[in-house]
Amino acid sequence: MYLYDDIDQRLVDERVAQFRDQTRRFLEGKLAEDDFRALRLRNGLYVQRYAPMLRIAIPYGLLSSKQLRKLADVARRYDRGYGHFSTRQNLQLNWPKLAEVPEILAELATVQMHAIQTSGNCVRNITADQFAGVARDEIVDSFVWCELIRQWSTFHPEFNYLPRKFKIAVNGAVADRAATYVHDIGLHALKGPEGEIGFRVIVGGGLGRTPAVGHVIREFLPWPHLLTYLDAILRVYNRFGRRDNIHKARIKILVKERGVEKFREEVDAEWAHLKDGPATVTETEIRRIEGRFTRPAYEKLADVDYTGLKTPFNAWMRRNVHPHKLPGYAAVSISLKKTGVPPGDMTAEQMERIAELADHYSFGELRVTHEQNLVFADVRQAELHGLWLELRGLGLATPNIGLLTNIICCPGGDFCSLANAKSIPVAEDIQRRFDDLDYLHDIGELDLNISGCMNACGHHHVGHIGILGVDKNGEEWYQIEIGGNQSPASLGKVIGPSFARADVANVIERLIETYLALRDSESERFVDVVHRAGVEPFKKNVYANLDQKPANRQRALAA
Amino acid sequence: MPTLIRNRQIVNEPSPPDLVVFEPTDDLAAKAERIGALGVIAVNFPKYGDGRGYSIARLLRERYDYKGELRAVGVVARDHLQLMAQCGFDSFLLREGEDAQAALAAFDDFSESYQANAAQPVPLFRRRAGR
Numbered sequence: 001m002y003l004y005d006d007i008d009q010r011l012v013d014e015r016v017a018q019f020r021d022q023t024r025r026f027l028e029g030k031l032a033e034d035d036f037r038a039l040r041l042r043n044g045l046y047v048q049r050y051a052p053m054l055r056i057a058i059p060y061g062l063l064s065s066k067q068l069r070k071l072a073d074v075a076r077r078y079d080r081g082y083g084h085f086s087t088r089q090n091l092q093l094n095w096p097k098l099a100e101v102p103e104i105l106a107e108l109a110t111v112q113m114h115a116i117q118t119s120g121n122c123v124r125n126i127t128a129d130q131f132a133g134v135a136r137d138e139i140v141d142s143f144v145w146c147e148l149i150r151q152w153s154t155f156h157p158e159f160n161y162l163p164r165k166f167k168i169a170v171n172g173a174v175a176d177r178a179a180t181y182v183h184d185i186g187l188h189a190l191k192g193p194e195g196e197i198g199f200r201v202i203v204g205g206g207l208g209r210t211p212a213v214g215h216v217i218r219e220f221l222p223w224p225h226l227l228t229y230l231d232a233i234l235r236v237y238n239r240f241g242r243r244d245n246i247h248k249a250r251i252k253i254l255v256k257e258r259g260v261e262k263f264r265e266e267v268d269a270e271w272a273h274l275k276d277g278p279a280t281v282t283e284t285e286i287r288r289i290e291g292r293f294t295r296p297a298y299e300k301l302a303d304v305d306y307t308g309l310k311t312p313f314n315a316w317m318r319r320n321v322h323p324h325k326l327p328g329y330a331a332v333s334i335s336l337k338k339t340g341v342p343p344g345d346m347t348a349e350q351m352e353r354i355a356e357l358a359d360h361y362s363f364g365e366l367r368v369t370h371e372q373n374l375v376f377a378d379v380r381q382a383e384l385h386g387l388w389l390e391l392r393g394l395g396l397a398t399p400n401i402g403l404l405t406n407i408i409c410c411p412g413g414d415f416c417s418l419a420n421a422k423s424i425p426v427a428e429d430i431q432r433r434f435d436d437l438d439y440l441h442d443i444g445e446l447d448l449n450i451s452g453c454m455n456a457c458g459h460h461h462v463g464h465i466g467i468l469g470v471d472k473n474g475e476e477w478y479q480i481e482i483g484g485n486q487s488p489a490s491l492g493k494v495i496g497p498s499f500a501r502a503d504v505a506n507v508i509e510r511l512i513e514t515y516l517a518l519r520d521s522e523s524e525r526f527v528d529v530v531h532r533a534g535v536e537p538f539k540k541n542v543y544a545n546l547d548q549k550p551a552n553r554q555r556a557l558a559a
Numbered sequence: 560m561p562t563l564i565r566n567r568q569i570v571n572e573p574s575p576p577d578l579v580v581f582e583p584t585d586d587l588a589a590k591a592e593r594i595g596a597l598g599v600i601a602v603n604f605p606k607y608g609d610g611r612g613y614s615i616a617r618l619l620r621e622r623y624d625y626k627g628e629l630r631a632v633g634v635v636a637r638d639h640l641q642l643m644a645q646c647g648f649d650s651f652l653l654r655e656g657e658d659a660q661a662a663l664a665a666f667d668d669f670s671e672s673y674q675a676n677a678a679q680p681v682p683l684f685r686r687r688a689g690r
């Protein structure tokens with residue numbers, strides 16, 4: 001954890017006071033609804049379908065057990081005793097009362113938490129690789145750079161009223177686990193020829209209504225220039241990004257309309273004035289931030305041999321346990337994707353138990369992943385079996401990381417006022433259909449992502465299978481894409497006309513059958529087959545098999 | 560009449576008839592040569608959430624070295640004031656209906672900022688180093 005100093009704490013406290021005053025003025029009728037909207041969104045507060053929704057920031061997904069206990073406490077006292085981990089590594093409460101939100105924020109501030117800039121047209125929570133600091137292929141600890149950027153972006157006076165929201169991801173390892181190509185800005189750490197650290201700067205990626213893969217606008221930005229270069233990009237965007245049409249306001253549209261070359265030139269022209277200025281990052285600051293991060297007191301351990309184990313512990317070891325840079329340690333994914341539980345949801349009791357387990361097994365810290373799971377980053381290999389037993393008792397040991405049932409899913413029409421369709425029941429249908437663990441493991445790695453509308457909170461465009469809820473004449477239908485991938489980024493292709501909810505699980509089954517028939521070996525993943533064989537054979541099999549179904553005839557009528 | 564705040568004081572004076580107003584889409588470079596001769600420049604905020612004027616203010620102050628009065632006009636509300644001041648505005652023509660007296664408190668909402676700003680040209684991280 002980055003531990004606040006007195007200034008970090010003071011700013012968060014002052015934010016609570018500011019929002020308390022804004023809420024009071026709104027409730028007294030002194031602040032118009034529209035103006036208050038802009039202000040409350042900057043504190044993560046939406047007004048949703050049934051109640052307000054509060055999105056609490058978990059900067060780069062890193063949490064202490066103390067903070068998780070506070071989240072449990074807040075969920076219990078101010079909400080209905082559960083929370084939802086989002087794909088932006090934040091926690092959402094779905095039932096807070098508007099008038100109580102300042103109190104909730106004050107509670108959060110006591111454990112160095114807040115909801116600053118978790119919504120609104122400003123720089124949002126910075127996301128990162130969930131294995132930062134422990135990955136074997138690490139180049140830099142991305143958390144340090146995320147914290148630097150968090151502070152730069154917090155209440156940035158010039159960039160608080162951007163044309164649209166702005167999402168930055170930082171990846172510090174060789175493999176890109178932070179989806180840097182589908183963010184407004186993606187930063188991918190690299191080492192230069194002399195071993196110096198820099199960042200590949202990727203701009204203009206994003207999901208949503210107009211999905212786009214980002215463009216590299218600078219192959220190697222030496223680290224001291226990180227903030228001045230970000231200032232330059234944001235300034236070009238703030239001044240010239242479109243404000244006439246909300247659907248064309250993201251930076252990806254500006255980059256597309258300008259062309260990458262022209263956009264790069266404009267950024268460079270701006271940067272020429274800012275480069276080497278006061279915002280140039282110093283070695284001292286990087287050391288200061290590093291020094292404020294708590295670090296595990298690792299022991300010298302030897303690797304533990306777990307070969308020859310019996311299922312189901314073995315299944316969990318294979319899917320949910322990841323290598324660690326140090327011998328004798330492992331990182332563990334805690335799946336929040338048990339069948340029958342909305343993906344990413346967690347009860348207050350589970351949060352408290354997980355906090356205890358984090359204290360016992362992983363130095364009191366945990367991470368939230370963009371796949372809506374949790375990670376214990378520093379578990380002694382010798383204690384894996386004990387941890388597994390504990391997690392199993394909590395229903396949090398589903399061995400499905402990387403598999404079809406590890407579904408990324410937005411809250412959808414059950415909660416969200418933007419949604420065209422429900423997403424949680426679709427996830428559940430699919431999980432039920434694929435409940436045979438052996439079959440699931442045989443299918444192998446498969447990312448299945450569901451969004452309830454084209455805002456794409458469920459990242460459907462980069463799912464190997466992506467499902468998008470659409471509205472047709474007031475009815476819920478589901479469009480299916482295949483071939484998307486997070487890294488290297490590729491966007492899925494729609495297979496054809498959409499389906500009724502009752503047919504979705506059947507369609508997924510047809511897709512999987514097609515894949516299993518086409519794959520040349522177990523190591524050729526679903527997405528590899530789509531990229532090799534194209535969409536056509538999948539499409540053919542799906543629609544040929546669906547023609548006789550009553551729901552499909554209805555679809556033809558509705559279309 | 561909308562109220563003017565200058566240097567954290569409420570002042571009663573009409574806008575000068577020849578006030579030069581920068582719109583969000585104006586080409587700063589084209590107007591730059593005139594900037595030095597002006598005593599007051601206004602920057603218009605056409606909407607509550609239109610943030611282009613913040614960049615224009617910083618450019619006028621930092622790139623074009625404008626030293627005169629920089630006035631935010633248009634949809635200028637209490638909750639904008641501190642950020643605007645940090646970007647270099649020193650006068651604010653509040654929109655109709657704003658409580659000017661109450662708005663004065665907004666300049667002190669935050670006692671520090673991470674970034675360099677008009678009042679503090681050195682970002683916090685460079686000052687923290689000496690602590």
